[in-house]
Amino acid sequence: MDVKFNFNKTEKFDFGKVGKRMPYSTPDDFFKDMEANILNAVKDDTPQPVRIAPRKRSLIRAIWVATLAASVAVLLIPHIDFTDNPIAQPSSKENGILAVDQAFSQLSPADQVYLLDVYQEDVFLNE
């Protein structure tokens, strides 16, 4: 056994020994002075109001609606009797696509672009 082996070196440093303590400090009343400096620097500026863009919840809701519509369409198609009009007998797959297309066409152009961007990378859709 190596007698020079230092067991302390194998112990991991314990962050709890320092915690969040830092060796840094600030002059007295520093934050009060800094606040005054900042307010002085912007005193002649007129701040622009905050304009929060609407969140993408509406888009997420639209995706859910489109998905739901497609699912419902796929479920209903086997129960629809198309025999009255033998010419118009679209497959269930086509009906599902039609429902999706219809839902998609109801989205705003921006949302359509966003959806296309998202699903272009979707490995399951592109299988």
Place this chain on the structure above:
Amino acid sequence: MSINDNGIMEALKEDPQNGFRMLMAKYQENVYWHIRRLVVSHDDAQDASQETFVRIYRSFDNYRGDCSLRSWIYRIATNEALRIISKRRQEVVSLDSETTGVNLIQGDDYIDFSDQVAVKLQKAILLLPPKQQLAFNLRYYEELGFDEIAKIADSTPTSIKASYHVAKEKIIKYMNSTD
């Protein structure tokens, strides 16, 4: 009494100056310490902090709400810190740089060198690449989530998580060294 970010946002919409005072009351110290850990020098941290808040005041219309108010503030603060480091080094320093090149902790009146463990910990952090410093500091000192840090660093949570763990291991190794 802690000020809620939603309350600050409402105040900013109704009365930007009052909202700004609320924002400063809540974030002034955190922003200063965040910058201080990156730039080390008190004077530089003061300059960068003041510039951060002036920029915030002049950029309210740029805030789109696609990240939290806190993330937006820390992002501006981080950019200001990197800008001041770049100015000092006379070369561009970004989060992707290998190092901030800060001459560690030397010659500042507002550093307590008698606290050797705390000084050594800061040296260990300063030896890390900027992205790892950011990930470690924001997680360890500010207790932010990896998602939020990713927004601040314009990165992914997975990448930030990896940076944090690598940083932690490097710090432990440095702290265990006899230097």
